[in-house]
Amino acid sequence: MTVKTKQNEDNIVNSIIGxxxxxxxxxxxxxxxxxxxxxxxxxxxxxxxxxxxxxxxxTDIKARLIVVGGTVKGNIFAKERVIFLSTGxxxxxxxxxxxxxxxGVIFEGNCTINKGPASPQAADRPAEx
Numbered sequence: 001m002t003v004k005t006k007q008n009e010d011n012i013v014n015s016i017i018g019x020x021x022x023x024x025x026x027x028x029x030x031x032x033x034x035x036x037x038x039x040x041x042x043x044x045x046x047x048x049x050x051x052x053x054x055x056x057x058x059t060d061i062k063a064r065l066i067v068v069g070g071t072v073k074g075n076i077f078a079k080e081r082v083i084f085l086s087t088g089x090x091x092x093x094x095x096x097x098x099x100x101x102x103x104g105v106i107f108e109g110n111c112t113i114n115k116g117p118a119s120p121q122a123a124d125r126p127a128e129x
Contacts, residue, residue, distance in 0.1 A: 015029055015034070016034045017036065017037045017038075021038070022039075023040075023041070027039075029045045029047070031047045031048075032045075033045060033050070035049075035057055041058075041059055042060050042061075044061075047064060048067070049066045050067045051066075051067070051069060051088075052069055053085075054070060056071045057073070059073075059074045060077070065083075066082045066096075068085065070089070071090075073092060074092045075092045075093045076092060076094045078094075078095070078098075080096075081097070081100065086103060088101075089106040090107050093109045093111070096111075096113065097114055
């Protein structure tokens with residue numbers, strides 16, 4: 001019998017918006033969402049959201065762990081951590097208990113490092129889109 005760990009679950013891709021694809025709507029999922037195409041709407045998961053280098057998302061994201069290598073316009077609420085890769089671009093506000101940002105990231109907005117539970121009410125000012 002295989003025991004699932006949080007690390008194993010983080011590597012199971014539940015949904016993908018592939019490069020060259022576009023999607024508008026609302027995502028409420030369990031597991032990992034990877035965006036390599038274009039997405040507009042809202043994302044909510046207890047898992048992980050990965051915006052690939054070619055990904056473009058105009059969205060508010062609520063997730064446990066968020067990794068951005070592409071472009072995000074909107075607010076980010078992470079329960080555990082936000083990681084910006086060097087190719088990441090964000091225009092919006094961030095609330096997270098932990099932030100990792102590589103050299104080269106473009107960030108326009110406000111960031112609140114909140115060691116308590118992430119709360120969407122803490123970002124009263126919506127990002128310009």
